[in-house]
Amino acid sequence: MIRVPALMVLFALLLASFGALAIDTYEFDSEEQRERFYYLSTELRCPKCQNQNIADSNAPIATDLRREIYRMLQEDRSNEEIIDFMVARYGEFVRYRPALTAETAVLWFAPAVFLIVGLLVLVVMLRRRQKAFKAGGAEHLSSEDQQRLKTLLENKDRND
Template identity: 65%
Template structure:
């Protein structure tokens, strides 16, 4: 039992060691800020919902090293972003540009929202028609009884 616990503990320690923090030496504070800004703006291709700064995926670590290398070569932010887009496509950007390939990303949510409201409107209209039809389908006696109950309730309020 003790051996099993030791193996489990060492396995966990090895797993945590893999999630090491990147340590880079920057020439200036401005360069460090640019590195962190780019890390927030670029999406991890593996995780797809995390930026490369927050992701522990190996590809994200590679991208962080690549961003650092390009910063050391005095590349501009747009040159670094263009390089990443060239390798991974517009998906690597959290805010992809509006073009024919990304049009669905930009207008898709609005179209789905409008479609949802349209479907809701149709359902409400059908429901109102169904309820209105039920009232008119009442016999004369039932309609008089309904009217008297409604008047009684109105006078109680």
């Protein structure tokens, strides 16, 4: 009976050790280099996860990208060189804030265009509704329908 809890504890320790293996530890030459590493790893998107940056992702490719950033920082490459390398390798998608180019113009301007078009449609609909409300509605009836409406309203008043 004692063996079952001991096995459970051993299993729990094994699982906890797997989590510890995912932590990257890098030694930097300066604090500036450490800040650049964390800046770059938060600015680049994980190609596998797609909604996480490589700093937060535990995917193997994110680990490789962090290792690659560390290597390039050790070679004294600039942030722009590192980002350009990643974009050349994985495409513009790897950046959270893609550069403004002909291909990415839609990403930058489509939300504003949709908002403006939506506002224009709303204004046109409200103006049409306002004109219809001001016009009343009886003027759009034929003379025959107007006479019938008048008769119905007179009969209603007599019955009340």
